[in-house]
Amino acid sequence: MDLPVLDLVIFLLYMLAIVGFGVSFSFRKRSVADYTRGGGKIPSWAIGMSIFATFVSSISFLALPGNAYLSNWNGFVFSLSIPLAALVAVRFFVPLYRRLNSESAYFYLEERFGPWARTYASACYLFTQLARMGAIMYLLALPMNALFGWSISLIIIVTGISVMIYAMLGGIEAVIWTDAIQGIVLIGGALACLGVLVFSMPGGLGQIVEIAYQDDKLGLGSFDLDFTTSTFWMILVYGLFINLQNFGVDQSYVQRYLSAKTEREAIKSTWLGSMLYIPVSLLFFMIGTALYAYYQVHPELLPSELQAINSADKIFPYFIVTGLPSGITGLLIAAIFAAGMSTVSTSVNSSATVLLSDHYKKYINKSPSAKQEMNVLLVSSLFMGLMSIAVGLAFNGVASALDAWWALASIFSGGILGLFLLGFIVKSTRSKQASISVFAGVILIAWMSLGSYIFAADSPLINPLHTNMTIVLGTLAIFITGFLLTVLVKDPSKTKP
Template structure:
């Protein structure tokens, strides 16, 4: 399928503009502190927009409309949990990170449980980011390949190099400011798409709502008590835990808390970034529902191949190319790239920061000079970017990249969140107690997420988890917390005093 010249110009102008703008920050950096937290001088609105853009990936941009088209608004329950998770984060985690004044999200774990906890959590984070970057770039390439015949490896490599260039050269300032721009572009693109859909609907918005209501498209899912189906409650609990992990302990977000000018501005940026996602995700669900109504009234506009089961995710990309005016199509494709690039650039910068603070400066060179630190940041950004491209290319061999990403993120995320909560809630839990909890939690997460795929017949069938896959993080987090706490009680755990915590911090320095 051939794009009009104006759409090609819009896409090329967007890609070049973002890369050049991001790279321009190379000439403004003066230290590793500038590279990792922007010197702590970035305005709250830009930090908030960056948090929002990081949260919205190309998976969200393409997946949510497809989900709404295929079923209903059950997935929106995930977004409804965000305000609750954000409230917990700004009450406990944001003040904690600002108080300890460390750019690393995992520094705190060492003050509580020792070096192993910091290494464990940071390794989980790095592996998760590699899987995340790989999945996002691969899933970004799929619709472009299906629509235009563009080579998947070429799309992955070009996108990866573009993101790597500006995130490596410009540091966190480039990431945050480009994220802010990309966030505005993707919102504008989504609004333009919904506007065109409603305008093109024979009966307008009234007809769209009537058709959607008739087919129960606005349903938030079953309110039953089943734990094996994606009910309202299962998605709400899953969303609460995964969003608490995102806004509470994820390096991508913690780094932004530290880049704000003050604790007050860090809190404001967290509210902006998290609460903005709720109406925007609603916008994506509206697009999916509008697409359903649009093609219900005009079925002749949809090819027979896309009417088959399992093709819902391709409906939105098809409409972008065939149902939008020239120029707007380019804007929407740029929006899809914006959603993916903003997430990947954040992961590259934050991963390099973790390697510098949690490994190089902690174990190899505690008195690293500014020049040495910058060299490590450049090299590790480059390495993480290249590996993410390789992982993305490897995803071409996986049956379902999205399923692979969900399985990996469930295992790593659950362990990290449980350990953090154990450290924050109870100071009686010591290092060995936490280690027992983590080991038990990893086993529980592996059982909840992998047993349905491994134990499929015979005697093994009885060992299958009866829980929905989304509850793996809930099971893991609860297991780590409960087991660690019980072991501490049985062992007569002694509460860690503030003095002991400070002494440990001094030893680390």
């Protein structure tokens, strides 16, 4: 179907404005510290909005309403784990990274376990970000292709280049300030959509709640202690580990801690970004539930091909195009792209910082000039941007891009949190013990992630737990193995501080 002219104009103006605004930061005189930390002078509210926008990718924007439409609010339990993870972050992680004052999140691992730990963790981070950026751009392109016939490859290329331009030229300041704007746009778009849905119902909000309650659409999942399916406790534990990983070892978040003026400001921004995600994610679930009630009352408005279970993620985009007034449709499409662009831009900038600090300055040129450092940042941003486009194009044709992303993310990122917690909590663990622990954890993660691709469907060797438990058990395996080795294997050598 064709997008009305007004909506197309709003969308294109948004894309041009956000890229232009981001590029404008390149005209300022900047140092390397400005490029990677914003000179440590960015307001806490803007950093907080950037943290929030990084949380909300286009996957969340489309998948959460689809999840609520199809089942219930079980996925919202993930958000309920955020306050505890944020509390740990502001109590321990933010002060740690502010004290170390290194632009790399993995400098601490080198301090504890030596260069191999820093290189290992930073390489895992880079691979994770490539997979993440590629998956986000591909999954963003799917509904746009289905609704408007736009080429998947073209959407990926245009989105990738747009983000790469301002992330590369503008640095962390451009990323944070454009994230702040994009966060406002996606919140505004979601509120407008929910408002239209409520006013489109004959009985208003009360009718939505009544239908949702009758059809058990407001539940948080089973409270059984079962980790083989998506129960309340499984999602809560998974969310806690994922969010601890985000706050503790994700370069994207650590750079934001360092971009604030003071430690107090960094803590405020962490609380703002994390706690804002809770009501906004609830908003997305409310949209999904309202969509369910809307099409229960107006079943004739939903095409038969979208009534299948596997079409739930397409319901929200379909309503955006067919159920919203002209103008608001353009705003919602801009909001979907905002969610994707904010996450990708963050990954481009943070990955470039990792390439400079953890690889170029460590193995190629230990004492580069400021000009050389800036050139490396620009080239690294360009390289990661182009590689993410290539990964996004490679996802095209994969049976399930989301499943592929989950498997890749588990393999690449599952071990870093365990290594970090081992170094942070067990002060006497040495490098050799840590390396053995990481090896054991990675073996477990690989088995849990890839077992279904290797063994027969009825094989007892296949992981019986839910896929989301991979990072949980992988992290625990590294931590527990390292702890036991530290306690059982005595060595008089002293541990690095």
